[in-house]
Amino acid sequence: MNKAEILGLFKKVAENPDWQARQWKEEQNGKVIGFLLTDVPEELVHAAGFFPYGISGGNSRLERADAHLQTWACSFVRSSLALALEGKLDFLDGLIIPQTCDTTRMVLGIWQHASPLPFLLNFRVPRQVDRPSARNYLIGELARLKEHLENYRGSEISAEKLKKSIKLYNHNRALLRKLFTLHEQNPASLSNKQLYTVIKASMLMPREKLNELLTELIKAIEQETAVPGNRIRLVISGTLLEPLEILDFIEESGGIVVGDDLKNGFRYIDGDINEAVKPLEALADRQLNKMPSAGYDIARNPRRYFLVKTAEQKKAHGVILLHLKYCEPENYDYYDNIQALEKAGFPAIRIETEYGTTSLGQMRTRVQAFLEMVGGEING
Amino acid sequence: MAEQKAFKTAGLMKDLMAKYYTKGKESREKGIPVAWVTAVSPVEIFYAAGLFPYYPENFGALAAARKVADKLSMVAEARGYAHDLCGYARCGIGDAYADEHPVGEIVKPDLLFCCNTQCGSLPKWFEVASRFYNAPYFLLDSPQIGNEPDKLCEQYFIEQLKELISFLEEVTGRPFDYDRLKEVLHLSNEACRLWNEVLDTAALKPAPFGFFDACFHMAPIVTWRGTQEAVTYYQALKEEVNERIKEGIHAIPDERYKVYFDHIPLWPKLRWFSDIFAAHNALVAVSQYTHSWAYSFDLERPLESLAENYTEEFVNRCFDYRVQLKVNFMKKYGCDGFVLFSNRSCKPNAYGLYDKRNVISSITGLPGVVFEADMSDLRFFSESQIMAKLELFFEQLSSR
Numbered sequence A: 001m002n003k004a005e006i007l008g009l010f011k012k013v014a015e016n017p018d019w020q021a022r023q024w025k026e027e028q029n030g031k032v033i034g035f036l037l038t039d040v041p042e043e044l045v046h047a048a049g050f051f052p053y054g055i056s057g058g059n060s061r062l063e064r065a066d067a068h069l070q071t072w073a074c075s076f077v078r079s080s081l082a083l084a085l086e087g088k089l090d091f092l093d094g095l096i097i098p099q100t101c102d103t104t105r106m107v108l109g110i111w112q113h114a115s116p117l118p119f120l121l122n123f124r125v126p127r128q129v130d131r132p133s134a135r136n137y138l139i140g141e142l143a144r145l146k147e148h149l150e151n152y153r154g155s156e157i158s159a160e161k162l163k164k165s166i167k168l169y170n171h172n173r174a175l176l177r178k179l180f181t182l183h184e185q186n187p188a189s190l191s192n193k194q195l196y197t198v199i200k201a202s203m204l205m206p207r208e209k210l211n212e213l214l215t216e217l218i219k220a221i222e223q224e225t226a227v228p229g230n231r232i233r234l235v236i237s238g239t240l241l242e243p244l245e246i247l248d249f250i251e252e253s254g255g256i257v258v259g260d261d262l263k264n265g266f267r268y269i270d271g272d273i274n275e276a277v278k279p280l281e282a283l284a285d286r287q288l289n290k291m292p293s294a295g296y297d298i299a300r301n302p303r304r305y306f307l308v309k310t311a312e313q314k315k316a317h318g319v320i321l322l323h324l325k326y327c328e329p330e331n332y333d334y335y336d337n338i339q340a341l342e343k344a345g346f347p348a349i350r351i352e353t354e355y356g357t358t359s360l361g362q363m364r365t366r367v368q369a370f371l372e373m374v375g376g377e378i379n380g
Numbered sequence B: 001m002a003e004q005k006a007f008k009t010a011g012l013m014k015d016l017m018a019k020y021y022t023k024g025k026e027s028r029e030k031g032i033p034v035a036w037v038t039a040v041s042p043v044e045i046f047y048a049a050g051l052f053p054y055y056p057e058n059f060g061a062l063a064a065a066r067k068v069a070d071k072l073s074m075v076a077e078a079r080g081y082a083h084d085l086c087g088y089a090r091c092g093i094g095d096a097y098a099d100e101h102p103v104g105e106i107v108k109p110d111l112l113f114c115c116n117t118q119c120g121s122l123p124k125w126f127e128v129a130s131r132f133y134n135a136p137y138f139l140l141d142s143p144q145i146g147n148e149p150d151k152l153c154e155q156y157f158i159e160q161l162k163e164l165i166s167f168l169e170e171v172t173g174r175p176f177d178y179d180r181l182k183e184v185l186h187l188s189n190e191a192c193r194l195w196n197e198v199l200d201t202a203a204l205k206p207a208p209f210g211f212f213d214a215c216f217h218m219a220p221i222v223t224w225r226g227t228q229e230a231v232t233y234y235q236a237l238k239e240e241v242n243e244r245i246k247e248g249i250h251a252i253p254d255e256r257y258k259v260y261f262d263h264i265p266l267w268p269k270l271r272w273f274s275d276i277f278a279a280h281n282a283l284v285a286v287s288q289y290t291h292s293w294a295y296s297f298d299l300e301r302p303l304e305s306l307a308e309n310y311t312e313e314f315v316n317r318c319f320d321y322r323v324q325l326k327v328n329f330m331k332k333y334g335c336d337g338f339v340l341f342s343n344r345s346c347k348p349n350a351y352g353l354y355d356k357r358n359v360i361s362s363i364t365g366l367p368g369v370v371f372e373a374d375m376s377d378l379r380f381f382s383e384s385q386i387m388a389k390l391e392l393f394f395e396q397l398s399s400r
């Protein structure tokens, strides 16, 4: 496949999120285990022989969920539940929900009643990550998850299988990071939207196939000559990147995304699993050392300083804070983040987002205005 | 409740709460660190360590009851904190930035301690506050457990208690006093026992004491739990309730029905609600909320026992456990119906109520209703909508 074909395929996957999973299920006669984004050890699910499927929310018919979940719950969870109620997730055999906020902590019981599944489990990530107790606990929690997967599958997950899955995922993350770097170096050959579409698609398709496509894609891009351009460099921060159109708006105004801390962005592909350490310990270490996110209290790496540091390292001209409406943890971080960024000389703007929004016009205007302001600063 | 004879103990309560705030000030002057703590957290450790524990949630509830939560909240909202965050947090953050302090200033922390059994709002609020006040913050993390006690989570909790104790030893510069901890745990046990004996009188028909009384009398079980003051207070309250039973003084004039209420009351509308229920001869008898403080510690295994009590608390439990708990309360107190408050401020207690209502009705056959509002902020209060729901509910009650 050539570059255009590969990108076309990723786009098709992202736009038809159930396509690959349904196809795999039919071909392999296997089981698909969904997860809410993204602090879930997919490697364990993969090693069990299941298809780990990242539920990425939907855009329509959120009101389907209204009988079960208040309208002031975040639209990511509401739309995900709505998808299930609409039957659009009927290929799932199971679901793992990482408890990173009150919504994810409480939605499992609702899901169980509203849309029951044979395998439904909380993944109870530790919310403090600095003290030794967190690691001990997380290893135990990973063992619990593993045991449940083994019971569901009817046999043990061998250490060998797990190591193989870890290797596969490490490889996959490395390829995606490589793609990120290529995008940064040569945005003309891989746009903002194309990059994040690939990341989105990566949660929706079989890893083996994904790695082949990524390898080809990288090869193709590497052959292109980089077009130097004077782009406005931006870091975007938030819980989830949605809607992807915002990336077009950035592009139109001459911007390039050079870094992020999003659960469906760089945070998803950052950091590898140490293959020399016992698998569960290694999985725990990756989780505990992930870049800051609102759901965790990380004293050794406070989020606002992390953002400042990222903006500095990436030589960003500005930072866009995406605030998914009703995302409580994110909202508590916002003011101090923006204060710290501005103090460090990085202009920042907050943009409220929501799954299922129809009016993108206002968002476009705000992005344009912000980039004009920031762009003015570069030139002046 | 309006025409009812006021509790004599109410006077005692005023003194006790005044004493609490004075003690906060004195502690500061004496150089005793003020530690922010959360309502469902092992405060016993802090009393044993000789620190002054302060409950910012109470500050929020006070601001709410005085009907100024919206004012404080707007100060926070001007900085980008959204009005859908927990109202207590909005009041606390608002007060930090506010020039005017309609309920007095929140007591500033020297250190902050949060246990996240209750919710994810408190840890985030405390993080914000720890940055604002530049004070160290300790999060005791408590993953949610299912129907059964959970060894993994208990072990995690115990390890963290040990980490907490080392942290406090560093702050105070003294070794932790385990003998003192035993005394504190004993005092907690006593206060919890007395408090629950008082709550249980709501099962009598007619009852001398109901949920709205409990809301008034609960401040000491939260703030003074672990001290002799709490024990003395609930002894007095229990005596008074017993006198009322003898004298035939009832919580509402003509009790015909008992109702289960979930969960926190609407503080600025406490009186409004209690009057409406009384007018319909319905006693709000019980809520899981006021029963949160029902600990029973084993003095011989203090840390283990703290871990068991706090991780197994309902706020740290899954959907099905909470349904069963509500159903059990309804049975125990002989309830005829239930009212569930979908509290915008309190997501962990609100999410799931729509389904729970159906599940509970199908288990118990009792009528139930869910209404929406905010526990502290009247901007989200629609009297007509709530009245319409309650009227329907009262009709169902009377046709049973």
Ligand code: SF4
Residues within 6 Å of the ligand: A074, A075, A076, A077, A100, A101, A102, A103, A104, A239, A240, A295, A324, A326, A327, A328, A329, A330
């Ligand atoms: S972290 Fe935010 S976006 Fe994610 S589920 Fe929780 S509230 Fe929703």
Ligand code: SF4
Residues within 6 Å of the ligand: B057, B086, B087, B088, B089, B118, B119, B120, B121, B122, B264, B345, B346, B347, B348, B349
């Ligand atoms: S009201 Fe609810 S959200 Fe607010 S502090 Fe209490 S438990 Fe947490």
